Amino acid sequence: MSTPEARQFHQDAERLTHDLGHRSLIQKALGGYYKKRDEQRDKFSDWQAARSAASAIKFEAVNHLDKYLVEFAEKLEARGTKVFWASNGAEASEYIASVAANAKARKIIKSKTMTGEEIHLGPALEKRGLEVVESDLGEFIVQLREEAPYHIVFPSMHLSRGQINEVFQKKLHSPRADTPEELTMIARDHMRLKYCEADMGISGANFAVAETGHISITENEGNARLSTALPKVVVTLLGIEKIVPKLEDLALLLPMLATSGAGQAMTGYNTLIGGPRQPGESDGPTEYHVVLMDNNRTTLLANAEQRDALHCIRCGACLNVCPIFKNVGGHSYGTTYQCPIGSVITPHLRGLQSWKHLSFASSLCGASTETCPVKIDLHHHLLQNRRNAIAGKRVWWEKPIFQGFAWFMNQPALYRLAAPMLRLADPVIHAIRGKAFDPARLWTGTRDLPRAPKQSFKEYWKNRHASR
Numbered sequence: 001m002s003t004p005e006a007r008q009f010h011q012d013a014e015r016l017t018h019d020l021g022h023r024s025l026i027q028k029a030l031g032g033y034y035k036k037r038d039e040q041r042d043k044f045s046d047w048q049a050a051r052s053a054a055s056a057i058k059f060e061a062v063n064h065l066d067k068y069l070v071e072f073a074e075k076l077e078a079r080g081t082k083v084f085w086a087s088n089g090a091e092a093s094e095y096i097a098s099v100a101a102n103a104k105a106r107k108i109i110k111s112k113t114m115t116g117e118e119i120h121l122g123p124a125l126e127k128r129g130l131e132v133v134e135s136d137l138g139e140f141i142v143q144l145r146e147e148a149p150y151h152i153v154f155p156s157m158h159l160s161r162g163q164i165n166e167v168f169q170k171k172l173h174s175p176r177a178d179t180p181e182e183l184t185m186i187a188r189d190h191m192r193l194k195y196c197e198a199d200m201g202i203s204g205a206n207f208a209v210a211e212t213g214h215i216s217i218t219e220n221e222g223n224a225r226l227s228t229a230l231p232k233v234v235v236t237l238l239g240i241e242k243i244v245p246k247l248e249d250l251a252l253l254l255p256m257l258a259t260s261g262a263g264q265a266m267t268g269y270n271t272l273i274g275g276p277r278q279p280g281e282s283d284g285p286t287e288y289h290v291v292l293m294d295n296n297r298t299t300l301l302a303n304a305e306q307r308d309a310l311h312c313i314r315c316g317a318c319l320n321v322c323p324i325f326k327n328v329g330g331h332s333y334g335t336t337y338q339c340p341i342g343s344v345i346t347p348h349l350r351g352l353q354s355w356k357h358l359s360f361a362s363s364l365c366g367a368s369t370e371t372c373p374v375k376i377d378l379h380h381h382l383l384q385n386r387r388n389a390i391a392g393k394r395v396w397w398e399k400p401i402f403q404g405f406a407w408f409m410n411q412p413a414l415y416r417l418a419a420p421m422l423r424l425a426d427p428v429i430h431a432i433r434g435k436a437f438d439p440a441r442l443w444t445g446t447r448d449l450p451r452a453p454k455q456s457f458k459e460y461w462k463n464r465h466a467s468r
């Protein structure tokens with residue numbers, strides 16, 4: 001039975017697939033990515049060996065999360081960080097709101113956190129009367145437009161320069177800007193003041209190092225560094241799967257994330273946060289909190305078959321190569337994490353029956369699996385989700401249809417007869433195609449329908465030999 005989420009997805013996907021302007025913006029936004037990614041991959045002495053090594057690091061971390069999480073928390077606490085374990089989004093939001101209340105904070109500067117998006121942290125804090133400003137440029141733009149990020153790495157990739165100019169003029173009352181540089185300067189001017197005024201900073205994390213108790217943040221704008229260095233009170237929110245065992249693991253994972261995410265050798269700013277300001281230090285927050293959130297990740301962890309989906313380092317590379325994403329766009333999915341990784345994990349995080357349709361929105365071409373820097377078997381996981389979604393729910397006619405098909409395929413005489421029959425029926429099939437009385441209109445109405453070939457391959461082969 002179709003769920004409201006599935007109906008919304010089909011509606012949005014159909015609308016955006018027909019929107020050629022939207023599709024060309026996405027093609028343009030991703031245009032330079034593939035070349036840059038390939039150039040950076042070529043700089044690795046062996047990209048495939050690097051993928052295997054990165055996968056092994058995440059395998060070790062995810063399969064020993066109990067040990068590494070405790071080690072990570074103890075190291076952080078020893079330097080004065082307050083660690084909070086949140087079993088779900090509500091607990092995480094509640095805790096962060098209580099930190100703000102205790103600090104009498106009114107203004108919050110926030111850097112990019114997909115985990116925060118997952119639990120709608122910004123709106124939850126705004127409902128409590130707090131001002132929350134996104135400091136990542138792309139996130140800032142979509143915040144002004146009151147919409148969700150479009151892509152886990154490039155939140156505003158679906159917008160043209162004109163649309164960004166329009167929202168800046170409307171919401172920031174800025175003068176008209178024609179170049180990306182001018183638009184960036186408008187956002188920069190607005191945000192600089194916000195950093196100075198902020199009572200509290202919130203960040204996400206790319207990795208959490210168990211060995212040393214460090215949060216690793218990698219970014220291109222320096223905004224996460226400012227958001228975590230200037231305010232007196234800082235909170236970092238992360239999912240429990242962000243853990244890596246050793247500091248040296250970052251030497252591989254950071255360049256792999258930069259390569260796969262944006263075709264860069266390394267991102268511009270790489271920050272390690274080890275706790276609040278220590279005695280004798282002159283900067284950094286005086287109060288630092290780390291929120292470690294489960295939010296159904298342990299449900300996925302308990303699933304040995306699909307546990308490796310927790311290896312994801314959120315590089316977004318699988319989205320960039322996905323033919324479905326490039327047509328339906330990021331907002332159609334209605335999820336924080338878009339396809340293909342989003343289609344794999346959302347049914348685990350938010351309920352299989354409500355989100356199973358995402359696993360069917362895939363061509364299963366395998367491009368995402370091939371590109372994933374940590375070797376997550378994405379297209380097989382989509383198949384497993386499909387299998388799990390219909391377990392025990394097979395429709396009664398499925399079995400006889402497949403039995404009939406198997407019987408037919410085992411009858412060469414009948415099979416041979418099918419080719420001339422199809423040629424006879426071809427004009428009728430094409431005449432009624434897509435009409436109200438076409439029994440196959442749901443299929444043929446949206447797909448190319450080739451003409452029946454003049455001869456089958458078998459006939460062609462026979463004739464070819466006969467004519468020699």
Ligand code: SF4
Nearest residue numbers: 312313315316318372
């Ligand atoms: S599944 Fe792989 S390719 Fe996709 S975002 Fe995660 S790490 Fe990147």
